[in-house]
Amino acid sequence: MNPNLEQGSTLPRAQVLAERAFSTLEKFLHIEAFSGVVLLIAAAVALIWANSSYADAYHHLWHTSVSLSIGSWTVSQTLHFLINDGLMTVFFLVVGMEIRREIHEGALASMRLAALPLAAALGGVVVPALIYYGLNPGGEQAHGWAVPTATDIAFAVGVLALLGRSIPSNVRVFLLALAIIDDIVAVLIIAVFYSGGLDYSGFIIAAVGIVMVLGMQRIGIASAYAYVLPGAVLWFGLLQTGAHPTLAGVILGLMTPVFATRTRIHPLEMASKAVKDLLNHSGGGKPDPHHLAQPLKQLRQAQRDLLPPVSRVQMALHPYVAFGIMPIFALANAGVSLNGIDLSANGSMVVMLGVLVALVLGKPLGIIGASVLAVRMGWCALPPGVSWGGVCLVGLLAGIGFTMSIFIATLAFTDANLLGAAKLGILLASLSAAILGLGWGVLQARRKAA
Secondary structure: OOHHHHHHHHOOHHHHHHHHHHHHHHHHHOOHHHHHHHHHHHHHHHHHHHOOOOHHHHHHHHOOEEEEEEOOEEEEEEHHHHHHHHHHHHHHHHHHHHHHHHHHHOOOOOHHHHHHHHHHHHHHHHHHHHHHHHHOOOOHHHHHHHHHHOOOHHHHHHHHHHOHHHOOHHHHHHHHHHHHHHHHHHHHHHHHHOOOOOOOHHHHHHHHHHHHHHHHHHOOOOOHHHHHHHHHHHHHHHHHHOOOOOHHHHHHHHHOOOOOOOOOOOHHHHHHHHHHHHHHHHOOOOOOHHHHHHHHHHHHHHHHHHOOHHHHHHHHHHHHHHHHHHHHHHHHHOOOOHHHOOOOOOOHHHHHHHHHHHHHHHHHHHHHHHHHHHHHOOOOOOOOOOOHHHHHHHHHHOOOOHHHHHHHHHHHOOOHHHHHHHHHHHHHHHHHHHHHHHHHHHHHHHHHHO
């Protein structure tokens, strides 16, 4: 036997322990409840930091200017801009790919499957917006009508995962489909209502980016890194138009192919041939690295081409988004200085209450009411394993707005006091919705067990 194949039996103890640690960490990264906990910790740290004696340092950090200079050309933006308009583009890219995948083969693949979550999501958007607008019918406060319409997918699904296997899997699918449709509506609201006066010359640049993506797909370029440049062109074009540049992520996600890249040789055949070549070149003595390079390259290419890009890229980005981008966004945006909010001025109290009531009460009412109406009208039926108690659970958890709601609030309000009041309402509502959802879920699980 080749001695090189036996070297795993004499691994140093430190390496064995490190491998076990990394394996455990990798398992944690795929637990949805864990990502929700990390997001909650980031929000709690931001809230504590912003109300501590180091509050000034918190606010100064996110307003730190970051500059890039090449010769006489210089571009400078705040760290807050780079997070909200830059990093969040990757978050919206994953959202766009999730939408694309669900439309192709998931809960939105047909009108029969999508009818119930579609009706529930629309009810969960319209009712909270009407409740908020009823409490804030005029002035700048009215600009926040869309804040309570969104659902945080990661947080809501993470809280649902805490309930374990006592909750039927179709309830999770229903919540996921509803939240995805919710995000589609939120993206459309951002594009239509929260984009300034559009500069149509920017659409030319954005169109160039889209054409570059289509052209690269047409000639069979499968590497995700190759699409960074056209993605940047699209992002810059949307920024120039006055639309929110994070919409570039959604557009790229929806354009991501749902079928594996076509190749002359099937990826499995290529992988099998590459493995045989590796074994042949590794046998007998010390292998020549130059002879191993080509089969290793073919093996990586086969691994890449086995999965459709929409699944491959989404799985690759998910840990970075769930445990990096979203916690950083929460850390940068959830820091509400309670001492800096005057709830008696400019209708701030009504803004906070409007967001709180619309999310905690309006979301469940809209989702449950629309679902009952759709089923009674015969447009759809409850999925197998989903009871009306499960629909109520989904309605309660949908009140967790968090990431998307905070994001919309930053676009809706220019007044710092109103923005702080809206964020406070979002945090209180998300916490209340999570507690109510967990309580209702435990009650349902006990009834089912009994």
